Amino acid sequence: MALLTPSDGTLPAEARGWGWRQRLALRACFEWNPYPGIATRERLTQAISILEPRVQIWFQNERSRQLRQHRRESWPWPGRCGPQEGRQKRTTVTRSQTALLLRAFEKDRFPGIAAREELARETGLPEYRIQIWFQNRRARHPGQPGRAPVQVGGLCIAAPVGCHPAPSWVDFAHTGECGTGLPAPHVPCAPGALPQGAFVSQGAWAVTVLKNSQASSAEGISQPSPASRYFP
DNA sequence: CGACTAACGTAATCAACCC
DNA sequence: GGGTTGATTACGTTAGTCG
Numbered sequence: 460m461a462l463l464t465p466s467d468g469t470l471p472a473e474a475r476g477w478g479w480r481q482r483l484a485l486r487a488c489f490e491w492n493p494y495p496g497i498a499t500r501e502r503l504t505q506a507i508s509i510l511e512p513r514v515q516i517w518f519q520n521e522r523s524r525q526l527r528q529h530r531r532e533s534w535p536w537p538g539r540c541g542p543q544e545g546r547q548k549r550t551t552v553t554r555s556q557t558a559l560l561l562r563a564f565e566k567d568r569f570p571g572i573a574a575r576e577e578l579a580r581e582t583g584l585p586e587y588r589i590q591i592w593f594q595n596r597r598a599r600h601p602g603q604p605g606r607a608p609v610q611v612g613g614l615c616i617a618a619p620v621g622c623h624p625a626p627s628w629v630d631f632a633h634t635g636e637c638g639t640g641l642p643a644p645h646v647p648c649a650p651g652a653l654p655q656g657a658f659v660s661q662g663a664w665a666v667t668v669l670k671n672s673q674a675s676s677a678e679g680i681s682q683p684s685p686a687s688r689y690f691p
Numbered sequence: 692c693g694a695c696t697a698a699c700g701t702a703a704t705c706a707a708c709c710c
Numbered sequence: 711g712g713g714t715t716g717a718t719t720a721c722g723t724t725a726g727t728c729g
Contacts, residue, residue, distance in 0.1 A: 692729105693728105694728090695726105695729105696725100696726090697724100697725090698723100699722105699723085699724080700723075700724095701720105701721090702719100703719080703720085704717100704719075704720105705716105705718075705719095706715100706716090706717080707714100707716080707717095708714085708716095709712105709714080709715105710714100
């Protein structure tokens with residue numbers, strides 16, 4: 460998405476959307492666990508400087524793509540493997556926050572990003588939680604039909620939290636922090652969870668390799684058929 | 692123009708929390 | 711214990727970008 464890219468528009472073609480290093484980290488994680496819990500998503504968030512909700516959206520879209528491809532090629536989708544990771548802790552919405560949201564809901568059932576940001580500021584809740592609240596509210600309190608036009612243009616997705624600096628995929632590329640940041644070795648993951656060590660090494664490997672190689676070779680790394688790894 | 696992808700929608704469901 | 715509601719999932723659609 461252009462809105463996630465530097466404003467000068469000089470991002471290389473292969474990095475359309477997010478940086479290829481970010482994609483690589485996401486793919487590496489996806490291969491080990493297509494259903495990451497909040498802990499893994501948070502680690503990814505820190506490692507690749509993409510906000511957690513965006514990471515979640517990416518995994519949703521990626522699972523969708525993989526499922527489609529598996530169906531096309533008549534391969535069974537492995538689905539969840541291993542114990543489930545923990546969910547996002549349930550957000551407690553206070554009465555005053557609910558009242559605020561209800562007022563906004565009555566005015567507009569389909570708030571755009573700007574309105575959600577404003578509500579986030581007013582309530583102190585994260586913008587993505589606001590979005591979830593509206594989704595649940597619409598589903599459970601169907602009122603007048605009809606939907607607001609999708610607000611895509613004019614988004615400030617690059618920096619929903621007060622427009623912080625541009626995604627640091629360049630830093631990610633040069634600091635080498637990502638290898639350790641991606642899969643925190645001491646994360647309190649559920650016992651018997653996915654092969655964390657393997658995940659660590661894979662993520663670190665990916666990053667290490669990328670640090671010492673060119674984008675062209677990186678493309679080759681990120682390309683192997685993902686399905687082949689599910690069915691060795 | 693078609694392919695790709697981020698963002699966003701619904702519907703169904705799981706699960707935590709409150710009364 | 712049941713109702714409410716936040717979180718997550720699958721799946722579909724839209725719109726922007728690129729070759």
